Amino acid sequence: MIYPKKPDHESHRLKTLSDLNIMNSDAEDSYDNITALASYICEVPISLISLIGENTQWFKSKVGTDICEGDPNISHCAHAILNPNELMEVEDTRKDERFADNPFTLADPPLLFYAGMPLKADNGVVLGTLCVLDTKPNKLNDSQKSALQALAVQVEKLFELHRRNQHLEKVKNQLKAKNNQLREFAGTVSHDMKMPLANMIITADLLKAKYAGKIDDQGMEYLGYLKQSSFKLSNYITSILEHYESDTLTESKEEEFDIHDLLEEIIDLLNINYDCVINLPEDNIMIKSNRVVLEQIFLNLIGNSLKYNNRDEIVIDVMCVRQEDFYSFTIKDNGIGIPKDKQEEIFDLFTVLAETDRKGNRGNGIGLSTVKKLVESMGGEISLISEVNIGTTFNFSIKRNLYS
16 A cells, blocks of 8 residues: 655645635535535445545545545545546556555455545645545546536535635624624713713803803803804714614514504604604505614604705605515605715715704714615615705615515
8 A cells, every 4th residue: 555645735735724614514415415416427336525634534525424534644535636637536446556455445345446536725725535436346437527527616616605605704703893892982982972071061051050140242152152062072972872883773673563653653752843744654554573773764864854954844755665575665855955966975974965954053974874774784775866955755675574
């Protein structure tokens, strides 16, 4: 018996195999289907997807054997990977000096036939083989060899897909960790800054009340500016916190409710104190969804329709349609509108278009970004149609539970 040599650049090969992170992974149908096809096409009882590690030969998939791993020093595959671009076929291992006294050749029953096609990573490094074995001498015909080579290419594609999925999962976990850090930071900032801001607001009011006769008009005006700026910064901090906490809203459970009840509750929360007509959907549709998320979306959109509106009478039309796979909603207003060249960026974080709202306050560009984030988390989309000085229509959808 001849022991297999180590492939060229063995350390690089082992590093590539380690980075793939597939050794000792669970069985998968996508791999098992390939070994089953290989065994069937080549008309042999055994087929393996074999990976050659430093001290272990491990089978990602196997047909015809219960063995999960072996010793690479007596492995047929460890010889096959020495020629990465060629299918290695041994018609009778008893007649090949590399395997004549190999333990598998001398076993009962023996393994007397081997054919293996090397498997490579996307960087060209060989990792193992797709191989077929028989307990008697054998020989593949040209069609079987071509099929085995084609199946080996499919295994390589599965390896690449596995590698990409591993990378995406890593990126996903990194993003999740960063988002958690941002959420914690936003919470800390909110707590540490809002109390001093509240004290500034109270202090401004106390100064105006206690020293009203001792402070001139300009001084009173400055105190008003201080209070107004403190409120603005406090609202800005609150909006940032809501944006980063919006991910947790989707964790709320689904519940059943009617659209009129939801909208009436939102109208009460908005505490509208000027001339306004909000027309509810004609049909009071029952909805089964995440009420908390939908409430937050409507609060932002209807709130914007109220704030960015200079009409003597504000008119807002809300529509709802239950479709086969989605709930579709429309919010139409007669507000100031959005210029066409700005409509694509309106959902970007910190994008502010209007100088001031109805009360003279400047927005922070966070609300619509949060709305888009929530809509997409519910499997939906959001878009708008707007014309300056005419009004804006927001259309959004959320995925419907198939059993609702």
